[in-house]
Amino acid sequence: MVHYPAWDQDEARSIVSGLSHLEGATLPILHALQEEFGYVDPQVVPLIAEVLNLSRADVHGTISFYHDFRTAPPPRRIVKLCRAEACQALGCDTVVEELAREHGIVVDDHGSQEAVVETVYCLGNCALGPSALIEGELIGRANADRIAALCGARQ
Amino acid sequence: MSEAIRIFVPIDAAALSVGADAVAQAIAREAQARSVAVEIVRNGSRGLLWLEPMVEVETLEGRIAYGPVAARDAAALFEAGFHKGDVHALRLGPVDELDWLKRQQRLTFERVGVTDPLSLADYRAHDGLKGLERALSLTGAEIVEEVRESGLRGRGGAGFPTGIKWKTVHDASATQKYIVCNADEGDSGTFADRMLMEGDPFLLIEGMTIAAIAVGATRGYIYLRSEYPHAHKALQRAILKARNAGLLGASVLGSGKAFELEVRLGAGAYICGEETSLLESLEGKRAIVRAKPPIPALQGLFGKPTIVNNVLSFAAVPWILTHGAKAYADYGMGRSRGTLPVQLGGNVKRGGLIELAFGISLREIIEDMGGGTLSGRPIRAVQVGGPLGAYLTAQQLDTPMDYEALAGIKAMLGHGGIVVFDDSVDMAKQARFAFEFCAKESCGKCTPCRIGATRGVELVDKIIAGHERPKNLAVLRDLNKLMTDASLCAMGGLTPMPVMSALNHFFEDFDRPPAERLPLAAE
Ligand SMILES: Cc1cc2nc3c(=O)[nH]c(=O)nc-3n(C[C@H](O)[C@H](O)[C@H](O)COP(=O)(O)O)c2cc1C
Ligand code: SF4
Ligand code: FES
Numbered sequence: 001m002v003h004y005p006a007w008d009q010d011e012a013r014s015i016v017s018g019l020s021h022l023e024g025a026t027l028p029i030l031h032a033l034q035e036e037f038g039y040v041d042p043q044v045v046p047l048i049a050e051v052l053n054l055s056r057a058d059v060h061g062t063i064s065f066y067h068d069f070r071t072a073p074p075p076r077r078i079v080k081l082c083r084a085e086a087c088q089a090l091g092c093d094t095v096v097e098e099l100a101r102e103h104g105i106v107v108d109d110h111g112s113q114e115a116v117v118e119t120v121y122c123l124g125n126c127a128l129g130p131s132a133l134i135e136g137e138l139i140g141r142a143n144a145d146r147i148a149a150l151c152g153a154r155q
Numbered sequence: 156m157s158e159a160i161r162i163f164v165p166i167d168a169a170a171l172s173v174g175a176d177a178v179a180q181a182i183a184r185e186a187q188a189r190s191v192a193v194e195i196v197r198n199g200s201r202g203l204l205w206l207e208p209m210v211e212v213e214t215l216e217g218r219i220a221y222g223p224v225a226a227r228d229a230a231a232l233f234e235a236g237f238h239k240g241d242v243h244a245l246r247l248g249p250v251d252e253l254d255w256l257k258r259q260q261r262l263t264f265e266r267v268g269v270t271d272p273l274s275l276a277d278y279r280a281h282d283g284l285k286g287l288e289r290a291l292s293l294t295g296a297e298i299v300e301e302v303r304e305s306g307l308r309g310r311g312g313a314g315f316p317t318g319i320k321w322k323t324v325h326d327a328s329a330t331q332k333y334i335v336c337n338a339d340e341g342d343s344g345t346f347a348d349r350m351l352m353e354g355d356p357f358l359l360i361e362g363m364t365i366a367a368i369a370v371g372a373t374r375g376y377i378y379l380r381s382e383y384p385h386a387h388k389a390l391q392r393a394i395l396k397a398r399n400a401g402l403l404g405a406s407v408l409g410s411g412k413a414f415e416l417e418v419r420l421g422a423g424a425y426i427c428g429e430e431t432s433l434l435e436s437l438e439g440k441r442a443i444v445r446a447k448p449p450i451p452a453l454q455g456l457f458g459k460p461t462i463v464n465n466v467l468s469f470a471a472v473p474w475i476l477t478h479g480a481k482a483y484a485d486y487g488m489g490r491s492r493g494t495l496p497v498q499l500g501g502n503v504k505r506g507g508l509i510e511l512a513f514g515i516s517l518r519e520i521i522e523d524m525g526g527g528t529l530s531g532r533p534i535r536a537v538q539v540g541g542p543l544g545a546y547l548t549a550q551q552l553d554t555p556m557d558y559e560a561l562a563g564i565k566a567m568l569g570h571g572g573i574v575v576f577d578d579s580v581d582m583a584k585q586a587r588f589a590f591e592f593c594a595k596e597s598c599g600k601c602t603p604c605r606i607g608a609t610r611g612v613e614l615v616d617k618i619i620a621g622h623e624r625p626k627n628l629a630v631l632r633d634l635n636k637l638m639t640d641a642s643l644c645a646m647g648g649l650t651p652m653p654v655m656s657a658l659n660h661f662f663e664d665f666d667r668p669p670a671e672r673l674p675l676a677a678e
Contacts, residue, residue: 023374023457024419024437024438024439024457025439026439026440027419027420027421027422027436027437027439028419028420030422031381031420031422052439054439058440061440061441062439062440062441065424065441065442066421066422066423066424066442067422067423067424068381068421068422068423069422080382084343084344084542084592085343085344085501085538085542085574085585085588086343086344086500086501086572086574087343088576088585088588089500089501089502089574089575089576089577089580090501090502090529120382120423121341121343121425121542121592121596122341122342122343122344122345122382123382124168124169124340124345124346124348124349124382124383125168125169125172125346126343126344126345126346126498126500126501126506126572126574127169127204127205127346127498127499127500127501127503127506127507128169128172128173128204128205128207128506129500129501131172133382133384136384136385137171138168138169138171138172138385139172140169140172140173141172141173
């Protein structure tokens with residue numbers, strides 16, 4: 001389980017200025033912030049805008065365009081479950097149904113602070129699906145019990 | 156002490172997904188407990204994914220494969236003398252004799268699974284860098300001509316001739332040119348880019364460096380999707396090693412020509428695979444598709460001439476430079492020259508990566524190599540070419556893997572991914588999903604795609620519910636035509652392909668009596 005430090009604007013500032021020399025620095029900066037704090041706090045937007053000489057709207061627009069970036073602290077555990085075609089062919093929809101029915105885990109429900117199962121489309125493991133990714137670890141031939149266990153849910 | 160026995164345990168993400176790390180640890184533990192000296196090499200995957208983790212042991216008779224190995228098998232394997240290549244229930248025999256591998260024509264993937272992906276010495280020992288060395292002895296124009304003559308077409312999906320793209324950038328004059336590798340690999344059913352980046356990252360680096368030398372570019376970026384953390388690690392390490400060895404940097408292999416290479420992570424957006432959207436993303440913006448012209452070859456990254464190619468396109472180039480354009484062009488059929496790394500996935504018994512000359516039929520791949528469905532039920536539909544590709548019927552599987560042959564049956568090859576479905580699939584649901592995916596992943600720039608996809612979901616829902624079916628089917632066909640004709644890029648323009656193929660080939664799924672509503676008491 002990943003534990004992130006609370007947002008620290010000074011630390012954020014040093015991350016932003018440390019990467020601002022890169023060509024097209026916005027995404028590397030956003031990734032670095034999210035890696036450090038688990039999310040990108042909206043209070044960093046004016047800072048990035050100023051350092052990279054962009055409008056705030058540009059920076060906000062970039063953050064909101066991409067599925068990866070979060071603007072609020074993440075749940076403790078995020079399991080990404082592939083629901084693209086090859087995993088569909090291997091029954092990922094059944095996994096989603098069983099997670100709800102047997103384990104009370106609703107995919108893409110961000111209500112919980114503990115664990116969230118999120119939909120992604122293809123993890124490049126299409127011959128060994130259903131596939132999931134948790135904290136950088138790829139899981140093949142996944143089923144609902146396994147995913148629920150990864151979420152730390154009681155069986 | 157005698158020489159350590161070399162044991163290969165793949166570090167490919169797919170192998171890791173079914174326990175390869177635990178296997179490597181168990182083997183190390185057992186070896187130590189028995190005082191057997193072993194060197195565990197973490198190689199790429201040979202692509203027999205249903206046999207992962209597939210472990211290989213180096214013996215005097217060559218490398219012997221065992222698989223699929225679980226951590227709990229380690230003790231019994233040593234018991235049986237697997238470290239000497241001895242018999243055990245999991246023994247598959249000499250790797251080079253495995254039917255699945257023997258049938259392939261591996262050019263791009265020749266080293267994947269064979270070498271230690273992060274050893275530059277191993278890379279060199281297996282003919283690595285020969286292409287770049289040759290390129291450094293040629294003029295830019297000569298390199299471009301070699302690539303053109305090979306007949307190589309972009310492996311990312313559109314199949315545009317790589318040599319012509321390179322020539323455009325070569326002929327453009329500019330203070331700065333860029334080489335961009337499209338490693339977004341967003342298509343469902345595709346994983347060849349990932350396997351190559353994890354299994355032979357120096358090959359991609361070499362291919363991009365050759366491109367840079369050819370057109371006079373000094374900076375390059377690999378735009379990698381964030382869903383590939385293992386490939387990210389492999390590329391980062393490989394680039395660092397390449398730089399330390401003088402393969403990248405101010406003077407590539409002492410040639411005086413500079414090339415700097417960096418990996419950049421995407422952020423979970425399928426549209427970033429579209430090249431202009433990818434460039435916007437690299438520039439730090441919302442990834443909204445650009446209208447073409449201007450083409451990226453003339454005005455690409457930061458407005459400068461830019462080569463954008465897929466991982467496999469770059470990775471094919473070192474072989475072409477090493478062995479000559481003609482040797483490459485001798486593989487293939489028609490206007491599809493060379494080899495195609497096919498990715499077989501979904502409901503299939505033996506899924507994985509198969510590199511073959513263009514022209515093999517889908518049936519040979521799915522039935523002979525793949526062994527049919529994993530569930531053992533009949534094949535009903537096969538989607539080729541990713542989420543924007545057509546669904547084919549079992550009767551259409553004699554079509555060869557070739558850009559034109561597939562276009563001839565209103566399908567597409569795309570990035571070479573094949574996804575197999577058995578007869579439990581509901582094709583109306585798959586058509587709905589195609590629209591849903593397009594609606595979620597659309598960049599939003601143009602109306603037919605942004606609004607059309609959402610309307611498409613609603614229409615399919617009405618049809619499934621049996622609501623004014625004939626009328627809504629007509630509207631659906633109309634909408635598909637509009638999206639095909641009026642979308643700015645292939646996201647909106649090709650979403651009708653899976654939808655219409657589902658509708659045309661599997662109409663019965665759109666014409667069932669609507670599902671009974673549950674009695675109120677049960678709700
Ligand atoms: C919606 C969409 C998604 C795409 N995704 C990818 C991708 O993931 N990888 C890729 O190499 N090309 C992708 N392409 C094709 C690229 O736009 C482009 O043609 C390709 O990167 C050019 O390289 P190539 O000529 O080597 O294939 C996509 C195109 C579209 C329209
Ligand atoms: S077709 Fe869709 S993804 Fe392509 S430019 Fe239009 S809105 Fe964007
Ligand atoms: S479709 Fe699920 S991993 Fe590719």
